[in-house]
Amino acid sequence: MISFLKMLLAAFIFPGFLFLSVYSLVLDFIDRKLYARMQNRVGPPWYQPVADFFKLIGKKTLIPVEANKMMFRIMPLVSLAAVAAAFLYVPVLGQDAVFSFDGDLIIVLYFLTVPPIAAFLAGWYSRGVYATIGATRILTQLFVYEVPLFISLLAPTLIAGTWSISELTAFYAAHPLYALINLPAAFAALISFQCKLERAPFDTPEAETEIVSGALVEYGGRLLAFFKMAHSCELVLVISLFSAVFLPFMTGYVFADFLLYIVKTLVILLLLTLMRVSMARLKINNVVSFCWKVLAPVALFQVVLNLVIRGSLQI
Amino acid sequence: MHSDNRITIPIGPQHPSLDEPGRFDITLEGEKVVNAVIGVGYNHRGLEKTCESKTYVQNLYIIERVCGICSHAHGTAFCMAIEQLAGVTIPKRAEYIRAVVAELERLHSHLLWLGVACHEIGFDTMFMYTWRNREKVLDILADLGGNRVNYGVNTIGGVRRDIDADMVETIRKALDALEEETKHYVEIAYTETTLISRLKGVGVLSHEDAIRYGAVGPVARAAGIAHDVRVDEPYGAYKEIPVKVITDTHADVYGRTVVRILEMQESINIIRFCLDNLPDGPLSVRVPRRIPAGETIIRVEAPRGENIHYLRSNGSDIPDRVRVRAPTEANWHGMKHMLEGGYLADVPITIAAIDPCYSCTDRAIVVKSGAKTDCYDWRGLRQYGIDWYKKRGIDVTALKV
Amino acid sequence: MNKTGPGKIALTALKTLFKKPATTEYTGKGSPEVEKHYRGRILYDPTTCVACGLCMRDCPTGAIQIINEGTKEDKKLVAILNVGKCIFCCQCVDSCNKNSLSYSQDIDFAMTKKEDLIIKL
Helix, strand or coil: CHHHHHHHHHHHCCCCHHHHHHHHHHHHHHHHHHHHHHCCCCCCCCCHHHHHHHHHHCCCCCCCCCCCHHHHHHHHHHHHHHHHHHHCCCCCCCCCCCCCCCCHHHHHHHHHHHHHHHHHHHHHHHCCHHHHHHHHHHHHHHHHHHHHHHHHHHHHHHHHCCCCHHHHHHHHHHCHHHHHHCHHHHHHHHHHHHHHCCCCCCCHHHCHHHHCCHHHHHCCHHHHHHHHHHHHHHHHHHHHHHHHHHCCCCCCCHHHHHHHHHHHHHHHHHHHHHHHHHCCCCCHHHHHHHHHHHHHHHHHHHHHHHHHHHHHHCC | CEECCEEEEEECCCCCCCCCCCEEEEEEECCEEEEEEEECCCCCCCHHHHHCCCCHHHHHHHHHCCCCCCHHHHHHHHHHHHHHHHCCCCCHHHHHHHHHHHHHHHHHHHHHHHHHHHHHCCCHHHHHHHHHHHHHHHHHHHHHHCCCCCCCCEECCEECCCCCHHHHHHHHHHHHHHHHHHHHHHHHHHHEHHHHHHHCCCCCCCHHHHHHCCCCHHHHHHCCCCCCHHHHCCCHHHHCCCCCCCCCCCCCHHHHHHHHHHHHHHHHHHHHHHHHCCCCCCCECCCCCCCCCEEEEEEEEECCEEEEEEEEECCCCCEEEEEEECHHHHHHCCHHHHHCCCEHHHHHHHHHHCCCCHHHHCCCCCCEECCEECCCCHHHHHHHHHHHHHHCCCCHHHCCC | CCCCECCCCHHHHHHHHCCCCCCCCCCCCCCCCCCCCCCCCEEECCCCCCCCCHHHHHCCCCCEEEEECCCCCCCCEEEEEECCCCCCCCHHHHHCCCCCEEECCCCCCCCCCCHHHEEEC
16 A cells, blocks of 8 residues: 555656656756857746746637647647656656666657657647648658667667666666767767757747747647647656666765756756757758758667677677 | 648738738648749838828938838938939038948848848847847947937938047947957858758849849849949949948858848948048038929938839929839849749748838739729728628627727 | 858857846836937927927927917917827927927836826926
8 A cells, every 4th residue: 555655656746747847847947048048138037937837727728610629639638648657667766767667668769759749630630721731740750850769769778688768777877888888879869859859950840930830830728738838848758768868877875866867957958958059940851861861870870889889798 | 722732821911930911822732832922012001192291301200210120221312312302412421420320220230130030040049149239239320310220310411410439439349349240140151051051042033033023132132243222323422432242143042141241241341431531520401491393213222222212392391202112122023933942941031031121112002803903992991891890790880999 | 161060159159158148137117228319208498499380390290299378478388299109200309499309318108098198398
């Protein structure tokens, strides 16, 4: 009974859903503040993401007449649920995630595919012109970054010999030098994640000056609030996953590890924001050719490299 | 909306990438633009008619507000037209001050454009940086003219504001800082891959097409046409100021960007020359309120291209006819050609690349649909509106205002 | 010329991170600081005014009005400015032959009621 309560506590409070939501607001604020300060602006006050969320919650939800009502309502929740579920398999407090089993990395990767699909369906069933174009672009982008992302995240498992994120982290924490081998994959994964999060220079699906705001153009009020929340939670999930796989450095003390986790996420966020600051939006055909011509070969190179190392080290 | 596998999307009248209302019906095949229908006319202000009912002095401020960005160029053209009809020569100092303000205006207009263009291609950092630097120019203009955009420096027969020694120093200091920044922009424009990939080969208007469609300003100069009123037909202080015409051979949006950035450097040089050679003397001469009858055409190089003002006087203190041709009007004609064959992602930047000013351009137009022409007078238009709403169950006349 | 590559502005952005922001937060209190020669509230000196009406005639928007509140012998001139109409071009200041009008740098005119925008100078 106690263990069941403990599990509930972990799943819903810490490091589960509540922590995820709160931390997503924090990261959202830090991202916006960094973005603003790099552009020499003052930036928003700390409560801006919270204020935005509650303002949207309080607004009237309008559903277009031609839209599919059920899909329109359900998609934000699907998106949020997938992210929240995936977060349970990513270690936050120390090396161990709330749940883990061999193969949860694959589960997380599949959960990560859900938000773009949800956004695509939301856009498709809104039946707006801009929404349709945005939805098609989301799908196009999904197909091109998914391959390098999967390969680059699965490459480290070849050395560790496990498909569980927690065990992967534990292995690399024990052998920190091996983590350095995965640098090319880390590079590919970081850019693929930027692509997944639809942030500049890969914000083609929601390019506001071209297609207004892409797939979610018809959304407003509470439903949009949940989509935005799912999006910032996705940011936390992606950053945590990255730090678990590619920066698995641990001290061994739970509290210190948690602080280290915060530091790691902030550093990754800085990199992602810097990327967002310093580039212009790519066209969809450039995104496709970049992902296939640069990211996929880098990720594949990592796989070959790791196989060779594994063979030579006889792990 | 859907026919075959083509899809028509409306850009505008309200759209995040348009600064002013204008309508572009873009027919897409996939992401490729196969047809573009351009509709302007959402911003008609009846400005020429207004000018015909007010005195010359009052018209100064109306003409200045033709365009928020090239306000000084329009004001200068109008003043020059009046001065030519009245047969007065304005003092040298006034001519130089007009040139300084004109070049400062070019600087701020090009910085503004660079920011807008970067925003259109999703490069918001550049957008913020350029607009931050634009503030430096605007601060000078606010101090010199008294306002941030409609400076009101021109008056009939000269200028209203003087540049004193303190201000010369402030301007020089700001120019030095700006020159550094401009060099940075040049470097970014030449080296940033994402920027180049978004701009090169986009919205091409070749040398021949630019001549055929009558493009002016940076659009023409980017296609290698060395056309600049300041050089072709020097007016005011430009008769003495050496102006280098910046041209480029890319003939696309990238070329227009490069031309504008290099023109900023040239403007800085011109302002420095003016400040070095600022002649002494009075600021203005008296011009009678009643302007002798006659007509004239004046050309002035605005930041966006060639401004043409036509003025006809009948001897009273109210003009008989005023015609303003803003540079955007000349550049619209090539727009369809530039958009077609491109991609949807290129549409906003292609539109933005001519630095369009919708309200400067909009005059009364007669829309012809087939052979039938619909023309309404004011009363008819009002009745049409009332009927239109009545059909939809709203009685406008019953509403209390 | 340097080699081309993506993210050329990143270094500048990182440096800017530690710079003072170029923007400021608007406090909502008082008039923001403006340039020395900025055109703001029109000032009126009734002692020198001869009520020639040139300012009213030249005003492009008809915002200024000089009226005599006293009698013909005992003049009491007041200038009324409709801030809602005024475009702060200061043509009235230029037109005035007696230098009765001038301008200040006060630009804080916002009012909640339209009637409050008509002010006595």
